[in-house]
Amino acid sequence: xxxxxxxxxxxxxxxxxxxxxxxxxxxxxxxxxxxxxxxxxxxxxxxxxxxxxxxxxxxxxxxxxxxxxxxxxxxxxxxxxxxxxxxxxxxxxxxxxxxxxxxxxxxxxxxxxxxxxxxxxxxxxxxxxxxxxxxxxxxxxxxxxxxxxxxxxxxxxxxxxxxxxxxxxxxxxxxxxxxxxxxxxxxxxxxxxxxxxxxxxxxxxxxxxxxxxxxxxxxxxxxxxxxxxxxxxxxxxxxxxxxxxxxxxxxxxxxxxxxxxxxxxxxxxxxxxxxxxxxxxxxxxxxxxxxxxxxxxxxxxxxxxxxxxxxxxxxxxxxxxxxxxxxxxxxxxxxxxxxxxxxxxxxxxxxxxxxxxxxxxxxxxxxxxxxxxxxxxxxxxxxxxxxxxxxxxxxxxxxxxxxxxxxxxxxxxxxxxxxxxxxxxxxxxx
Amino acid sequence: xxxxxxxxxxxxxxxxxxxxxxxxxxxxxxxxxxxxxxxxxxxxxxxxxxxxxxxxxxxxxxxxxxxxxxxxxxxxxxxxxxxxxxxxxxxxxxxxxxxxxxxxxxxxxxxxxxxxxxxxxxxxxxxxxxxxxxxxxxxxxxxxxxxxxxxxxxxxxxxxxxxxxxxxxxxxxxxxxxxxx
Numbered sequence: 080x081x082x083x084x085x086x087x088x089x090x091x092x093x094x095x096x097x098x099x100x101x102x103x104x105x106x107x108x109x110x111x112x113x114x115x116x117x118x119x120x121x122x123x124x125x126x127x128x129x130x131x132x133x134x135x136x137x138x139x140x141x142x143x144x145x146x147x148x149x150x151x152x153x154x155x156x157x158x159x160x161x162x163x164x165x166x167x168x169x170x171x172x173x174x175x176x177x178x179x180x181x182x183x184x185x186x187x188x189x190x191x192x193x194x195x196x197x198x199x200x201x202x203x204x205x206x207x208x209x210x211x212x213x214x215x216x217x218x219x220x221x222x223x224x225x226x227x228x229x230x231x232x233x234x235x236x237x238x239x240x241x242x243x244x245x246x247x248x249x250x251x252x253x254x255x256x257x258x259x260x261x262x263x264x265x266x267x268x269x270x271x272x273x274x275x276x277x278x279x280x281x282x283x284x285x286x287x288x289x290x291x292x293x294x295x296x297x298x299x300x301x302x303x304x305x306x307x308x309x310x311x312x313x314x315x316x317x318x319x320x321x322x323x324x325x326x327x328x329x330x331x332x333x334x335x336x337x338x339x340x341x342x343x344x345x346x347x348x349x350x351x352x353x354x355x356x357x358x359x360x361x362x363x364x365x366x367x368x369x370x371x372x373x374x375x376x377x378x379x380x381x382x383x384x385x386x387x388x389x390x391x392x393x394x395x396x397x398x399x400x401x402x403x404x405x406x407x408x409x410x411x412x413x414x415x416x417x418x419x420x421x422x423x424x425x426x427x428x429x430x431x432x433x434x435x436x437x438x439x440x441x442x443x444x445x446x447x448x449x450x451x452x453x454x455x456x457x458x459x460x461x462x463x464x465x466x467x468x469x470x471x472x473x474x475x476x477x478x479x480x481x482x483x484x485x486x487x488x489x490x491x492x493x494x495x496x497x498x499x500x501x502x503x504x505x506x507x508x509x
Numbered sequence: 510x511x512x513x514x515x516x517x518x519x520x521x522x523x524x525x526x527x528x529x530x531x532x533x534x535x536x537x538x539x540x541x542x543x544x545x546x547x548x549x550x551x552x553x554x555x556x557x558x559x560x561x562x563x564x565x566x567x568x569x570x571x572x573x574x575x576x577x578x579x580x581x582x583x584x585x586x587x588x589x590x591x592x593x594x595x596x597x598x599x600x601x602x603x604x605x606x607x608x609x610x611x612x613x614x615x616x617x618x619x620x621x622x623x624x625x626x627x628x629x630x631x632x633x634x635x636x637x638x639x640x641x642x643x644x645x646x647x648x649x650x651x652x653x654x655x656x657x658x659x660x661x662x663x664x665x666x667x668x669x670x671x672x673x674x675x676x677x678x679x680x681x682x683x684x685x686x687x688x689x690x
Contacts, residue, residue: 131538133542134537134542135534135537135538137542137543137544138542138543138544139542139544139546395531395534395535396531398534399530399531399534400527400530414516415519415520458528459528459531459535462528462529463532463535463536463539464536465532466532466533466536467536467539467540470536
């Protein structure tokens with residue numbers, strides 16, 4: 080952003096105070112742009128969540144508002160804006176009103192140092208990743224505050240659970256991040272990406288087996304920090320009636336909601352930056368990419384595609400796994416994730432000492448880890464095929480299931496009424 | 510080593526089971542959704558897709574009705590109203606009124622079993638939403654008409670109008686412009 084400000088100031092040949100004013104105005108503009116982009120992303124993610132959830136449950140999901148239901152999130156947002164803003168009489172008024180803002184600020188301020196492309200970053204802080212870990216902790220304060228101010232025991236329980244959970248899971252998440260910081264030798268988000276390469280075996284994910292492990296540790300801990308479903312104890316509809324946000328309605332509820340979904344993108348974007356090579360294009364060096372607008376756009380698309388894939392995985396996890404118990408949650412964190420994260424940190428440090436960068440052994444370990452990752456993916460898809468075959472279904476790659484193209488399929492109906500009627504039904508319909 | 514082995518086994522087991530769970534849900538993403546997108550995105554109307562013996566809104570083909578009132582007597586909630594009078598001039602029995610209150614009907618099917626002429630039956634129609642509950646009193650007789658003669662033993666039962674055609678027309682009339690909402 081400083082570069083942009085300097086560029087504009089140089090273009091108009093400004094100096095002194097005018098330069099400062101340009102910079103100040105630009106800060107506001109960039110802040111507004113980042114906020115709007117983050118809002119749009121979280122809005123689209125709510126739609127993506129519902130569509131994916133629908134498909135996983137063999138439904139279609141919302142597809143009526145706009146083409147493919149793409150405007151559903153706007154309709155939902157409009158509904159929430161129009162709703163009455165209720166503040167319960169027994170609640171702690173000012174704190175109750177303040178809490179959603181802390182959640183929104185905590186998540187959306189983090190977008191400042193999340194890269195979208197090589198030059199598309201609001202502020203490439205030299206302590207970027209530490210800033211991200213720090214600013215997202217503001218969410219804890221907001222959640223705890225909302226739980227307390229609601230003056231409702233379920234909300235309070237939810238808020239306290241959230242605080243305990245987020246504080247606990249900060250440890251493995253920060254340790255896993257530190258492994259990457261060790262490998263790259265920088266805390267700046269762009270610096271970490273620039274230290275990787277375009278090909279998968281140049282990513283930190285496949286740097287060595289322990290970096291591979293660190294990714295899973297980070298991702299698990301990030302999901303827990305974002306209160307997503309295997310770890311959604313603070314919300315727990317079935318026990319706590321949606322926990323800390325029970326008493327909220329209208330726009331304040333939307334604040335929590337959008338914060339949660341922006342957080343999904345945030346954790347995916349951080350994972351992309353740390354482990355998946357960010358905006359790096361295969362066979363293109365960062366210098367070449369900086370010089371060309373076309374490559375910039377390709378880099379942006381690559382980054383967003385990787386981050387969207389991460390978001391998809393988070394959503395997919397939510398609709399697969401049941402919720403943990405509180406004791407299991409703490410057990411997973413302190414008995415498994417924390418020791419493994421320390422192991423990763425130590426092993427990565429030892430790796431850097433023992434295997435000099437760029438040597439043949441280093442290369443072989445990169446390729447070997449990438450092959451390991453590929454093998455895991457292959458085994459996974461073999462299992463997917465197995466599960467499809469075991470039901471006797473066929474693959475249907477029309478993931479979006481466009482309504483208008485949907486053909487009437489008698490076999491669907493036949494399945495519904497049992498196999499013995501199938502023949503008769505087919506005869507009737509044909 | 511025992512407890513540490515168990516620790517590692519726990520990790521391995523959780524990875525395998527969680528991975529397999531993810532494979533199950535992912536397999537659903539590659540399948541067709543089960544949903545039939547009622548009302549307008551199926552190749553056939555949903556009414557045509559219902560099973561043969563599904564019980565929709567009652568309909569009577571009055572051209573075969575003998576005016577025996579068996580159905581009205583069978584009905585446990587009295588939702589069928591029949592008036593049969595004797596025409597003084599022609600000495601014929603005349604069906605003056607055959608109303609079914611669809612709003613009251615509980616689709617038990619007792620009347621259908623009772624009908625000797627097989628003129629009363631369940632159609633497959635189910636979309637009966639109207640603005641006023643009174644409009645669900647469907648009148649199957651426009652103007653008084655003589656009742657049909659009951660079929661004698663051994664004779665085939667008389668032909669009736671296609672299933673659902675009568676009630677579909679009546680329901681469409683409920684939505685004609687000019688009526689009360």
